[in-house]
Amino acid sequence: MSTAMPSAPSVSSVPSAADQALLSEVSAAVRTAGITLRERHTPHARGVSLDEVVAEIHANDEAVLEVLREPLLRARPGSQWAEDELAGGALPAGEWWVVDPAEGNINHVHGMDDWSVTATLVRDNRPVLTVVHLPLTGDTYTAVAGGGARLNDRPLEVSAKTDLGAALIGTGQARPGEDERTFRRIGDSVTAMLVNGLVVRVSVPATMQLIHVAAGRTDAFWQFSDVRSGLVAGALLVSEAGGTVTDLAGEPWHTGSRDFLASAPGIHTAALEVLAPIA
Secondary structure (H helix, E strand, C coil), X not given: CCCCCCCCCCHHHCXXXXXXXXXXXXXXXXXXXXXXXXXXXXXXXXXXXHHHHHHHHHHHHHHHHHHHHHHHHHHCCCCEECCCCCCECCXXXXXXXXXXXXXXXXXXXXXXXXXXXXXEEEECCEEEEEEEEXXXXXXXXXXXXXXXXXXXXXXXXXXXXXXXXXXXXXXXCCCCCCCHHHHHHHHHHHHHHHHHCCEEEECCXXXXXXXXXXXXXXXXXXXXXXXXXXXXXXXXHHHHCCCEEECCCCCECCCCCCCEEEECHHHHHHHHHHHCCCC
């Protein structure tokens, strides 16, 4: 089986000076946007009806995008903007910003802490630079293709586990209103992983689980979805931290892949053996 991105940077994948310089600009823009989202956070839930909850979610998105979009497009002249944060599938050739102004927006509007601001530059359907900022803690996760992954100033490294039976693993729903077959596959896969793993976490959003995989706190994350904005940041962070990122057939993951698995290399094959029949 092949991996989407190597476990360690090779000579041919050394990051360009331009990408390294761009990282500081993107980090500054995302942190500034994070201030806006932090100021909108409350310790209680906002909205009772579905319409009210959706209105709060859209208000968060609009407030953050107002301060984030222009700086990112200016930082990379000629880049384009992926408008629909819930969209999936391959992008046209070139450079695209895939941004989630409030990753974990549903958590934010319900007064919880599990949310972030993310911005990822995707080049020809491969993430090459990402920033994930957690405004409540001030932590920032970054990665540049070929340059490793970091939490603030500390390098990240995935788990060294080799036994799926000892693994803390996770999955979650990618978006509301997915088809019943997807929901049944989620349920079946959770059951299978409960049998074969140690503990399974089911939560949203994907990025907030994937930063834990990249940091070696958890061991794997899978998802039956191709929602780009929830996967591109975590895919780059995990791969640059030494992890393995594929689809559930074991093929290299890219933005056109229909499903996703990111894990510590030592348990990847075992995880695929459990999940592939369900996928």
